[in-house]
Each structure stands twice: as structure tokens, then as C-alpha cells.
Amino acid sequence: MSDLQRTHTCGQLRRADAGSEVTLSGWVDTRRDHGGVIFIDLRDRYGKTQVVFNPEHNAEAHKEASDLRSEYVIAVKGKVNERPEDMINPKLETGEIEVMSDKLEILNTSETPPFEITADTDVSTELRLKYRYLDLRRPVMQKYLTSRHRVCQAARKYFDSNNFIEVETPFLTKSTPEGARDYLVPSRINRGQFYALPQSPQLFKQILMVSGLDRYFQIVKCFRDEDLRAQRQPEFTQIDLEMSFVREDDVINIIEGLMVEVFKAVLGKEITAPFKRLSYRDAMSLYGCDAPDLRFEMTIKEITDIAKKSNFKVFKSVAESGGQVRGINATGCAKLSRKEIDELTTFVNQFGAKGLAWFKVDENGLTSQIAKFFNADLQSEIIKRFSAVPGDLLLFVADKESVVSQALSQLRINIAKTNGFINEDEFNLSWVVDFPLFEYNEEMDRYDSLHHPFTSPHPDDLEFLEERPLDVRARAYDIVLNGVELGGGSIRIHRQDVQKKIFNLLKIDEATAQERFGFLLEALKYGAPPHGGIALGLDRMVTILLGLDDIREVIAFPKTQKAACLMVDAPSDVDEKQLKDLGLSLQKPD
RNA sequence: GGGGCCGUAGCUCAACUGGUUAGAGUACCAGACUGUCGAUCUGGAUGUUGCGGGUUCGAGUCCCGUCGGCCUCGCCA
DSSP states (O other): OOSOOOSSOTTTOOGGGTTOEEEEEEEEEEEEEOSSSEEEEEEETTEEEEEEEOTTTOHHHHHHHTTOOTTOEEEEEEEEEEOOGGGOOTTSTTTTEEEEEEEEEEEEOOOOOSSOSSOOSOOOHHHHHHTHHHHTTSHHHHHHHHHHHHHHHHHHHHHHHTTOEEOOOOSSBOOOOSSSOOOEEEOSSSTTOEEEOOSOSHHHHHHHHHTTOOEEEEEEEEEOOSOOBTTBOSEEEEEEEEEESOOHHHHHHHHHHHHHHHHHHHHOOOOOSSOEEEEHHHHHHHHSSSSOOTTSOOOOEEOHHHHHHSSOHHHHHHHHTTOEEEEEEETTGGGOOHHHHHHHHHHHHTTTOOOOEEEEEETTEEESTTGGGSOHHHHHHHHHHTTOOTTOEEEEEEEOHHHHHHHHHHHHHHHHHHTTOSOTTOOOEEEEEOOBSEEEETTTTEEEESSOTTBOBOGGGGGGTTTOGGGOBBSEEEEEETTEEEEEEEEBOOOHHHHHHHHHHTTOOHHHHHHHHHHHHHHHTTTOOOEEEEEEEHHHHHHHHTTOSOGGGGSSSOOOTTSOBTTTTBSOOOOHHHHHHHTOOOOOOO
């Protein structure tokens, strides 16, 4: 047991504490040994405080302090000294004082860490994840985790004050093969059978509405066995909620209120609701995607009509065979070199675009290798459509709609980022609404749910559900923050007959529906109230609030791109006995 | 499953077209120094160039394979 018990944290002491006797505990951040006097910056979660060991003040403590090294854990007792004016360190919150040590206790030593805890030099992800406990010791990481905590606390407080109750739903649950790939967990008691980890608590929260819980929320882990990205981890956290007797606007209002509280709690920022709403159709046509970044304009415009009248074969043939020609005005980008435009072409290639056509705008009109295929009238029509002025660069993709949209959407962001069109301090929240209920799956020759099969169709569109399914709107909504889908939800189907109709259209037969969702269909028979909800990606939210672009920064123990945890070395082999208990055997690798 | 980038001292990086004993900063160790706060000064130690193979008189550099990290397309209802 230590004799010294801390009385204050390392971020606490101020000028007013001068003269008092204190004990601090923490990690040795830096050591400055002047031969005579030794300075130690002592660090804990709350800050740093300078501790002084002076041989004239206390010879024994000074002698012991010469053994101190980085990351030693110590307790120090001493008197708080007010620093003379010229020795104040304005970089430290505690910079007006220091602790003159009378007694030092080394609670633990430390090997030299594999990277410097205090340094802001970049360390490889690999090393950071292997020694995550050291990485998390860095103040910046503690700030990130604290912000995440603030979001969760703000959410819990807000939901509680709005009559929501937090209910836990199971992690060991049933596999639902549609959607993302499931993480499976073998059952020992029921050999040969498997649980699945939930991709989301979707069906449970609907069931809770049938139970009459009225308003549910949960901050909950979800699991999807898909390939990783900077914005995607195999286990991630959702702020999940569901409400009874509501329409779209009720859910939207609740979330807008939540976001106001979250911004206040984490950034001290007042944001204004309601947020802008955009239809799916407009989002796709103006921005080429359903989660547009609205911090800058550069909207997409269509020139398929002009392309038809031109002599440019590539455009003409695409336009005449049902494809489209659309483009953006990269304002002020006519200065781009041929090489830079070539790089943009390579960039759109990866989204399936076969090429990138361009015009530079100058005082005389359009300049480009393909300008000769467009007569003066067509050229001025193009200039007019894009409100182009000399110095602008017009970029076009001709292909089928999905390719054009994706390529231009990505190109738009790429150009905005590289040319500084984005105000990085801005937070732009918006809703995308009026999603189609279905999309056509060419491969399988059937319709698939865009959202999920429990999404309610728009009541006005029910009459042509069977004749024109692609025109049916869903009562779904996505919330978008700075071009990232923060979350999505919908009003659900609460009537069994409608649910059956939807399964029919999705070509999910009666037996399959019963086997997979029988419990929900059954529940809908017993007085299910109208209900709807939404789920928000917590990790993404915190990442964006902090101005970061890697979701791993706000997750304490994230996985690498190969879905491994380098710290604990998971996944790993298991004992033969464990497999035997489960009735499993491994296939020999090919 | 496809495409791309990367792996050199504890860490971050350098090493021209293949060419002598693989360097720098920082961290680390030792000594000096009583007011620093990125302390300073002097000195020192530190390498399976991820791993395996190949080409070559000679490989950190070229080729093949493999492992690992990152980005991305597909995938992610």
C-alpha cells in the first residue's frame, strides 16, 4: 500500500492553491534534470503539473527523483508554490504553480515505451493498435474517448427526459441471411446450430413496440461481417430508437432535438433545427448520391439533350441508347494541367466511367479537344446551363445513370477537397426523404428493399404497389452529416397483410418468411401499433464532430483492415476440445 | 475476390541509374549543469533493410512468393 494518497489531480491546481500541502499521482511525462534541480511534468487524465525536486529543499526526494524515467508511475507530496511571473508556463493550465516535492514514492517503473506518449509525431497504425493502452494514454486519445462519452451521456439524458426507456436486446440471436453477412456463433447445447450476432436490433425494437413500451432507445453494438474501410468496422455502435403512434416528422423532430443537445454537449455549439430536407430524387440528380455533402455547391447538371445534337460520337451514342450525359462545373479549375485532368480521369475510371470529357472556359467560349464537335449554339447552351465563366472547367461523364451518378458524385467531392471548396469548420446536417421502397435486382430478376423489408410504403402509393413497384415511395429517411450517412430509419409496416404483400413482391415465399420472421408476423397479429424509428452511427457521429476521418480514432479497441485486434491477437486458433464440444471440425485449407 | 501504396535503428524517415563500412532527427544510456518547461552541452550504444527464394561479380534497391499495415472497387438490406 502506498503511503501517499492523492489529494488533487494533475489538472486541478491553480494560483489560489498556493501554500497548501498536496499529493499528486500520475505518470512521468517529461523529466528535465539540471544536475541540481529536477523538473518532472506529472501527467494524468486531467492534465499536467510541474513537480520540482530541489536538493536544498529536500535532499532525499531529489536523490530518488534522479531515478525517474518516462512513464514511471509516482506519487508526490509537497507544497504548492506560486511561480514567479517570468516562470509561468502559459501552455499548461496549471502553469501558474508548481509542486515543491517533499516526498516521492515510485509506484511502478516502466520500460521505455515503443513510441513516445507525448509526441505528436505520427506512429504507424500497426504499432498504435498493438500497444493500444499506450496509445490511449495520449491526451488527444483521452479527449476523443471523453467526447464519445459526452455524446452518450447527452443522448441518455435527452432520451430519458423524452420518455424513452433503454432496453437491452440479445446479442445471441437469429441469423438473417439477407443484408450483410452475419457473424455466426456455434451453439454447444444445440449442436450443428448457430446463433448470429445482430446486424442491428431491428426486429426486437419493433417487437418492443408491440409490447407497448412506446418509446425505446439503446446505445448498442452491431455486427456485420463485411470488408472494412476507414469509416467501417465489423463491430460498431448505434444509437437506436423506436417510437409508437408516430409519423415521419415525429421521429425526425426527436432526432433534430438530439443533435441539438449533442452539439451543445460536445462542442458547445448551438445548431438550428429543422435541418434541410432533400428528396432522394433531387439528391441523386443534383449530387449523384443519397448522402450528399451540402457544404459546397457544384451541383450536377444534365446535358443529354445537347449531347444528342452534337457531333461527338461518344456522347451521342450514349444519349441515344438510353444513357445520359451529366457534368459538373469545377469553378476556377481551368488552370488544371493536362496531367491533372488525366488523374481525374483515372479517378472516375474506378467507378466504372470509361472516360472524362472536359471543356475549359475562356473569353471566347469552350476550349477542348472535343469542342469542335459542338457548334456555337450548343457551346453557349452548355455555358449557360452551368453558369460558367472564364476560368471554369466543365467535366462530363456519359454512361448509364448509376455509373454517371457515382462517378460525378465522387468527382465532385474529390475536386472540392483538393481545391479547398469545403469549409472544414462547418457542420451540415440534412435529411434525405422519399426514398423508393424497392430497387430492381438485375442479377436475380426481382425487387429488393432499398432500406429493409419492414419499411412501410407511402400510403398514397399503395394503389400501384403491384403495377409500378419502382415508383412506390418508402416512408424512410436518412440523416446526413457533411456527406456521410449518419443514420437512417423509417415508419414500419404494422399490418400483417401489408407485410405479406411486400414479402410477395420481394419474392420471399410464405415458408421462408415464416422461418425467418415468423415471430414478427405473429406479433403483428396481436395489436401492433403504428410505429417507426431510426438508428444513428455513433462512431461516425463522434468522428465527424471531432473533425476526424478515421472511425478507429474514436473506438477504444478497433480492428485492423483484416478484422484483427493486434493487441489481444484475435481472431486466433482454438483448442481441439473446444471444437469437439461444438461438434465442429475444420476443413483442410486448399 | 480485384486494383493501388507501404515495410530500413525503439520511433519517424533518408540512401541517385544495383556498387566501399546503410545514414539523419528523435528516443535511449553515460557524464556535465540549481529555474527548466521540445531544457542545454559533451560523449556513447543501437540494424536478420518484415520473412523465404531467385537474378547478378555485387541486392535495402530488380524479379517471384509470402506475412503484415493502409487506401479503394466489389460487398456493406
